[in-house]
Amino acid sequence: MSQLVFDPSKVMSIDHTKRTEYLDGLEAIRAAHKVLKEIAYTPSLPDKGYTNRSLYVNVDTLEIKEKPVTQQMKDVFIGGRGFGLYHLWNAVKPTTRWNDPENEIIISPGPVSGMTQYAGTGKSLVVSLSPQTDIPIDSNVGGFYGPLLKFSGFDALELQGKSEKDIILFIDGQKGIIRIEEAPTDPVDSHVLAEILTHMYAENEADLPNISVVSTGAAAEHSLIGMLNFSFYDRRRKCVRFKQAGRGGIGTVFRNKRIRALVIRGPKVAGDMNHPADPETIAKTGIKYHKEIRENDPHQCMMRRNGTAHIVEIMDAYDLLPVHNFQFGSHPDVHKIDSSYWQQRCTQVTVDGCWYGCSMACAKGADGLTVQTGPYKGHLVSVDGPEYENAAGLGSNCGVFDPDYLLELNFYCDTYGICTITYGTLTAFVMECYQRGILNRERTGGLEMTWGNAKDDLEMMHQMARGEGFGKIAGMGVKKMKEYFIQQGWGDAQLINDIGMENKGLEYSQYMSKESLAQQGGYALTNKGPQHDEAWLIFMDMVNKQLPTFEDKAEALYYFPLFRTWFGLNGFCKLPWNDVVPANNSEQPEAHKVPEHVQNYVDLFSATTGIKISKEDLIMQSAKVYNFQRVFNIRMGKGLRLHDAAPYRSLGPVTKEEYESRAERYDQQIITEMGLDPAGNTTEEKMAMHRQWRTGRFSQLMDAVYTRRGWTLDGVPTLARLQELGLDAFPEVVEVVKQHL
Amino acid sequence: MRQLVIDFQKCDAGRNCDHECEMECAIKVFKVDDPAQAALQIKAYEEGGGHAILCDQCGDCVVVCPTEALKRNKLGVVMIDKKICVGCYMCIGFCEKEAFMRNSDWITPHKCTSCGICVKVCPHGALSMVEVPEPAPRIL
Ligand code: SF4
Ligand code: SF4
Ligand code: SF4
Ligand code: SF4
Numbered sequence: 054m055s056q057l058v059f060d061p062s063k064v065m066s067i068d069h070t071k072r073t074e075y076l077d078g079l080e081a082i083r084a085a086h087k088v089l090k091e092i093a094y095t096p097s098l099p100d101k102g103y104t105n106r107s108l109y110v111n112v113d114t115l116e117i118k119e120k121p122v123t124q125q126m127k128d129v130f131i132g133g134r135g136f137g138l139y140h141l142w143n144a145v146k147p148t149t150r151w152n153d154p155e156n157e158i159i160i161s162p163g164p165v166s167g168m169t170q171y172a173g174t175g176k177s178l179v180v181s182l183s184p185q186t187d188i189p190i191d192s193n194v195g196g197f198y199g200p201l202l203k204f205s206g207f208d209a210l211e212l213q214g215k216s217e218k219d220i221i222l223f224i225d226g227q228k229g230i231i232r233i234e235e236a237p238t239d240p241v242d243s244h245v246l247a248e249i250l251t252h253m254y255a256e257n258e259a260d261l262p263n264i265s266v267v268s269t270g271a272a273a274e275h276s277l278i279g280m281l282n283f284s285f286y287d288r289r290r291k292c293v294r295f296k297q298a299g300r301g302g303i304g305t306v307f308r309n310k311r312i313r314a315l316v317i318r319g320p321k322v323a324g325d326m327n328h329p330a331d332p333e334t335i336a337k338t339g340i341k342y343h344k345e346i347r348e349n350d351p352h353q354c355m356m357r358r359n360g361t362a363h364i365v366e367i368m369d370a371y372d373l374l375p376v377h378n379f380q381f382g383s384h385p386d387v388h389k390i391d392s393s394y395w396q397q398r399c400t401q402v403t404v405d406g407c408w409y410g411c412s413m414a415c416a417k418g419a420d421g422l423t424v425q426t427g428p429y430k431g432h433l434v435s436v437d438g439p440e441y442e443n444a445a446g447l448g449s450n451c452g453v454f455d456p457d458y459l460l461e462l463n464f465y466c467d468t469y470g471i472c473t474i475t476y477g478t479l480t481a482f483v484m485e486c487y488q489r490g491i492l493n494r495e496r497t498g499g500l501e502m503t504w505g506n507a508k509d510d511l512e513m514m515h516q517m518a519r520g521e522g523f524g525k526i527a528g529m530g531v532k533k534m535k536e537y538f539i540q541q542g543w544g545d546a547q548l549i550n551d552i553g554m555e556n557k558g559l560e561y562s563q564y565m566s567k568e569s570l571a572q573q574g575g576y577a578l579t580n581k582g583p584q585h586d587e588a589w590l591i592f593m594d595m596v597n598k599q600l601p602t603f604e605d606k607a608e609a610l611y612y613f614p615l616f617r618t619w620f621g622l623n624g625f626c627k628l629p630w631n632d633v634v635p636a637n638n639s640e641q642p643e644a645h646k647v648p649e650h651v652q653n654y655v656d657l658f659s660a661t662t663g664i665k666i667s668k669e670d671l672i673m674q675s676a677k678v679y680n681f682q683r684v685f686n687i688r689m690g691k692g693l694r695l696h697d698a699a700p701y702r703s704l705g706p707v708t709k710e711e712y713e714s715r716a717e718r719y720d721q722q723i724i725t726e727m728g729l730d731p732a733g734n735t736t737e738e739k740m741a742m743h744r745q746w747r748t749g750r751f752s753q754l755m756d757a758v759y760t761r762r763g764w765t766l767d768g769v770p771t772l773a774r775l776q777e778l779g780l781d782a783f784p785e786v787v788e789v790v791k792q793h794l
Numbered sequence: 795m796r797q798l799v800i801d802f803q804k805c806d807a808g809r810n811c812d813h814e815c816e817m818e819c820a821i822k823v824f825k826v827d828d829p830a831q832a833a834l835q836i837k838a839y840e841e842g843g844g845h846a847i848l849c850d851q852c853g854d855c856v857v858v859c860p861t862e863a864l865k866r867n868k869l870g871v872v873m874i875d876k877k878i879c880v881g882c883y884m885c886i887g888f889c890e891k892e893a894f895m896r897n898s899d900w901i902t903p904h905k906c907t908s909c910g911i912c913v914k915v916c917p918h919g920a921l922s923m924v925e926v927p928e929p930a931p932r933i934l
Contacts, residue, residue: 061933169882262861288862324881324901333898336883340896343887347934357934401933404860410882412858 067421073432087235102164113214133163134621137180151184161209162199166624170339173626175408183301184277186558190301195407196283197265201319216311242270267315269304269470275520276528279304299472330663359392360417361441366391375450378481386454445563446477452504478560491544531555551701557582571606577699599645607757618675705747795870796908805920807844815912833906849893849906855885
């Protein structure tokens with residue numbers, strides 16, 4: 054792995070202000086809007102990070118009301134994901150499913166969110182019951198909606214009910230108006246819709262950055278994998294851009310409620326709108342961090358140049374990049390889609406933070422793509438990213454190494470409103486099923502789902518958006534596809550289950566965990582399902598080798614999920630924590646925790662809220678919410694050991710080709726790890742040895758992690774643990790747990 | 795573009811002057827009675843000579859400003875529009891010369907406007923305004 058050098062002369066010259074415009078129909082669309090309900094309210098700014106008000110909207114009854122944010126909510130749940138889970142718990146019953154009217158979508162920015170002086174401080178958290186997992190899903194998303202919601206007066210927005218007509222919820226935080234409008238003729242797909250709505254609700258050009266739109270697209274209506282696009286206005290590009298609340302199908306819930314869009318018009322942002330307790334500390338910490346980015350990022354991750362795509366080649370070099378549905382960890386064509394390509398292809402003269410003050414600026418964008426297929430064929434568009442997950446998921450995992458196709462897949466995922474990670478993993482599964490004869494042309498209705506066939510891949514996505522053909526089946530996600538294929542008798546059940554990369558109903562994100570026990574747990578022992586944001590340990594484990602022992606791995610699976618949960622309570626982005634580190638970080642004790650940055654977070658929280666906390670308090674704050682979420686899962690019928698099971702593909706080699714492609718490594722492990730002799734055994738026998746060893750090791754890890762987390766061996770938080778966290782103050786929580794002890 | 799420069803052959807780094815440049819800048823330009831808030835800072839070295847923190851109007855801060863609050867005016871001088879600024883301080887963090895300033899009492903930062911006031915008050919004639927070509931924006 055060599056350190057890439059940035060060469061500005063190689064950056065493609067593409068006009069980043071040029072793209073197809075969609076404003077022609079604006080007036081007609083506006084005229085068709087009908088006000089269903091309008092109320093006046095008094096906007097307010099936060100005090101020490103909290104507005105202390107929460108907004109409830111029922112899209113069926115059109116009820117709009119304010120709820121107070123109580124001291125208990127702040128003490129136990131902090132904000133963001135915590136507030137989302139709290140509201141959701143109160144809204145649903147154990148029998149509630151994603152498409153019941155009582156299911157909610159909650160958006161909450163968290164107390165620190167909206168700070169402008171530190172990198173990664175504009176996030177909001179979206180929580181709902183997932184159509185894929187039937188348990189709460191939470192998604193940490195950028196864009197301006199969350200901060201502008203708070204600066205308009207609300208720490209959280211709860212959306213409940215199901216409308217009969219397509220509606221838009223408009224909050225005007227400048228004028229103090231909340232309005233529900235019927236939106237009968239609005240366009241469906243995000244890149245068109247959000248551009249029109251941003252211009253429709255902005256009063257003039259200077260007002261454009263004060264508007265943010267939450268929307269999804271056509272595929273969210275016909276699949277279970279819909280996501281939400283949170284917009285922000287890009288002043289350099291002069292266009293509306295998006296960050297995605299991707300995982301778990303919240304976009305599908307959104308459309309099931311017949312919400313077309315949420316639009317906010319916030320006040321003009323200034324640097325002190327959170328009214329923090331100690332602005333001086335925030336200013337100093339922020340400036341220190343910006344300097345660190347300036348000095349270190351060019352020699353470390355080059356996030357400002359490449360965004361998260363900087364790790365494509367690193368993952369490939371360490372055999373950790375998912376290739377062909379997580380069968381292999383590297384591919385000779387990866388150089389076509391690695392960061393040396395993306396830093397030429399992405400526009401480099403822009404300011405790519407998804408909120409003000411993000412000096413890490415990973416939200417890169419590739420401009421000037423002419424779309425080749427589908428309803429926007431011939432349009433000139435800008436595509437966000439691609440991020441690592443998209444390059445790996447839509448790219449290498451499906452064998453697609455043509456960057457233009459990769460961008461087009463990324464573009465359509467975004468505008469159709471589907472999660473790129475989910476789409477990548479489910480398509481990789483479809484392609485492997487095709488390779489192994491579980492699927493064929495007849496079963497896919499003519500789609501030739503061979504590795505790297507981006508044309509048919511795109512056609513499957515267009516079908517998903519139209520709600521037709523095999524695309525509709527694929528849109529159910531891996532779990533339901535597995536059940537369907539098995540029920541149709543299309544293949545061996547064990548093979549289908551082994552290669553279908555999902556846990557709890559959610560598709561794996563894009564890291565090969567086979568050789569990283571820590572990441573196996575980091576995926577399967579999560580609350581919401583296998584998404585790396587809870588425990589991205591693969592880099593620490595496999596690249597930096599910071600978790601050498603079994604105990605280190607188990608401890609990491611205690612600490613990091615809690616540490617990372619905390620970002621989502623407060624409205625922080627995770628990337629600025631360790632995608633750049635102080636120059637002397639490696640000399641610090643517990644370097645893998647990046648201690649100086651942890652201290653920054655402690656300071657930023659204390660300086661915002663005026664509540665002095667320590668590093669240990671930070672973990673305690675998360676532990677409350679994390680364990681609450683675990684109990685919530687149990688309440689909804691998941692969240693036990695059996696639901697933390699991992700598909701074997703994530704633990705070890707399922708097929709002969711997989712084994713034989715890395716035979717030397719696997720044979721060696723039989724000697725060193727199992728103390729056996731591989732000589733004279735067939736590949737099948739050696740695979741069986743591995744299976745026994747790997748599943749046994751994973752089970753041991755579960756025991757160790759559960760114990761460390763204060764859970765029973767069935768994965769249930771003990772009463773003692775609940776007491777320690779103060780969760781025994783909620784009798785309903787105790788009740789759920791008692792049934793499983 | 796108009797650029798403030800210093801000649802350390804002439805500047806005595808405050809040994810035989812009262813930092814008139816800083817004081818005048820603070821009072822006249824930023825309306826504060828505190829030389830630490832001036833857009834230029836002159837530091838003396840113990841061994842003689844000195845070091846100046848001066849904005850050379852390089853434009854790096856313009857490149858990183860997320861709101862386009864920083865723009866060059868007709869003279870090529872980088873000016874801040876406080877109405878647009880969101881106080882993110884990326885300009886401060888990315889200024890290699892450490893010439894973007896912050897006053898704890900203000901939410902928006904401040905910088906040199908190449909106004910020339912300091913030039914006029916320097917008793918040693920060490921400061922001057924020069925006209926230099928505007929550099930191309932850097933990719934940061
Ligand atoms: S690091 Fe990237 S994702 Fe995080 S806040 Fe900054 S721009 Fe957004
Ligand atoms: S303040 Fe700094 S970055 Fe901005 S123009 Fe002056 S020297 Fe350059
Ligand atoms: S503090 Fe103001 S002028 Fe400086 S970069 Fe941020 S928005 Fe621009
Ligand atoms: S040129 Fe004007 S703004 Fe700049 S340092 Fe001198 S007095 Fe201050």
